[in-house]
Amino acid sequence: MPLGPGRAGRVGVIGHPVAKTAVVAKAVSPGPSPVAKTAVVAAAVTPGRGRRRI
Amino acid sequence: MTETALDELGPVDYLVVEFPAGASNFTGEMAAELVALVEAGTIRVIDVLILTKNEDGSVDAMELSDIEQLGELQAIEAQLAELLAEDDVVHLAACMEPGSTAGVLIWENLWAAPFAAAARRSGGQLIANGRIPIQAIIASIEADEALVTEGV
Secondary structure, three states, rough: OOOOOOOOOOOOOOOOOOOOOOHHHHHHOOOHHHHHHHHHHHHHHOOOOOOOOO | HHHHHHOOOOOOOEEEEEEEOOOOOOOHHHHHHHHHHHHOEEEEEEEEEEEEEOOOEEEEEEEEEHOOOHHHHHHOOOOOOOOOOHHHHHHHHHHHHHHHEEEEEEEEEHHHHHHHHHHHHOOOOOOOOOOHHHHHHHHHHHHHHOOOHOOO
């Protein structure tokens, strides 16, 4: 199916081939269920819970 | 676009959602959620394309207007601009697996526009932005927990 006429001969806005988003292997390893992991993430980003290491 | 309009433009993002061969399950739920975001004034959809990557690596692109039964997406289709150029289609399809279909969505974050404009008026300039994958947060937490378990 042809692209819309407005797309031909224009300068693109992406500029480079897009790489597939990497999935962190650790996060998909066996362990707590996805629901449990979501709860852990929610707790980690709760205000006041400091875990910053610099 | 005028200078004033550009100054009020919110950040524009894109995403490519891939549906591996035989794995799609379109119920209309995605369209409903997208329309809800638009109707709430959270985003403005700028461009939509549907890409299919053939087994030989060639790519077919379909405009939203090519779909006969748009349903709720009809209102969105009427507002679209053809921002993506032909070259962009090739670039975006680079991340697709052969045999898959993908939806490409370009949108303006209307919710962020007032803050971004205020930051510019205050002399600020964006020097970095990005998205932290939930998987990366989980991995970080798990790494922390492993260190605690090991007594480090």
